[in-house]
Amino acid sequence: xxxxxxxxxxxxxxxxxxxxxxxSTTLAADNNATPNIDRIxxxxxxxxxxxxxxxxxxxxxxxxxxxxxxxxxKRLAKDAGWQVEFVPTAWDxxxxxxxxxxxxxxxxxxxxxxxxxKSVLFTQPYSHSGVQVAANRxxxxxxxSLADFNSRRIKIAARRGAFTVQVAxxxxxxxxxxxxxxxxxxxxEVINGNAHAVIASSPKxxxxxxKHDDILFLPFDERLAQGNEAFAVRLxxxxxxxxxDRWILARTEDGWLKERYxxxxxxxxxxxxxxxxx
Numbered sequence: 001x002x003x004x005x006x007x008x009x010x011x012x013x014x015x016x017x018x019x020x021x022x023x024s025t026t027l028a029a030d031n032n033a034t035p036n037i038d039r040i041x042x043x044x045x046x047x048x049x050x051x052x053x054x055x056x057x058x059x060x061x062x063x064x065x066x067x068x069x070x071x072x073x074k075r076l077a078k079d080a081g082w083q084v085e086f087v088p089t090a091w092d093x094x095x096x097x098x099x100x101x102x103x104x105x106x107x108x109x110x111x112x113x114x115x116x117x118k119s120v121l122f123t124q125p126y127s128h129s130g131v132q133v134a135a136n137r138x139x140x141x142x143x144x145s146l147a148d149f150n151s152r153r154i155k156i157a158a159r160r161g162a163f164t165v166q167v168a169x170x171x172x173x174x175x176x177x178x179x180x181x182x183x184x185x186x187x188x189e190v191i192n193g194n195a196h197a198v199i200a201s202s203p204k205x206x207x208x209x210x211k212h213d214d215i216l217f218l219p220f221d222e223r224l225a226q227g228n229e230a231f232a233v234r235l236x237x238x239x240x241x242x243x244x245d246r247w248i249l250a251r252t253e254d255g256w257l258k259e260r261y262x263x264x265x266x267x268x269x270x271x272x273x274x275x276x277x278x
Contacts, residue, residue, distance in 0.1 A: 055204075
């Protein structure tokens, strides 16, 4: 009888322990399965990683962020009933910051590339910019073909970590590519006569060539590459991608994304709003 009671006690203890383990495991699984969109919903704020470059994102005269990406992120948050928090981040560190959960999504004119797709999950494209070259009139006089700029004597400036660096290397494999943390520095290098040309996403080359017509010119009629910009989330954030894809589709179909893109990329109506030096 004593042995029977002892055995029953042991079995009860084991059953209790298994119940605790199963409950803990189930709870952990439930927590891990909580959709990322639900977490944003609970927080009430969408955290957006971005980097400043005209006209995607920049500062106005009051120090507030404006630009195409800022419009996109604000409209997305508004449509979802969230607040938006912008997290300015150096471009070459923006993907590591996303992976470290510093923010929920990158909305920063990031082009889809196979290399980036190894680290992040892209939404469908929401804009399609191109890559263009602006050259120094004096240093690049008479140069109007790709071959003219594909020389070891040629220096081409670009923003570090940007898709344009890859385009520059593919288009001008012999040229020396000078990389800068800020796009404005890359353009200034050409304006100052320290580099023959600068490569950047449109409309920056076009805009700068208008503003500095006496120094800069566009050597090519056609853009070097067609970009596909998309939001970027972590590889596991499939629910975010699906949510953002639906939003992009809706704003594409109603023409809102095109209207905002045309305003920021095809006009300079906003130029007087921004702080000098951008």
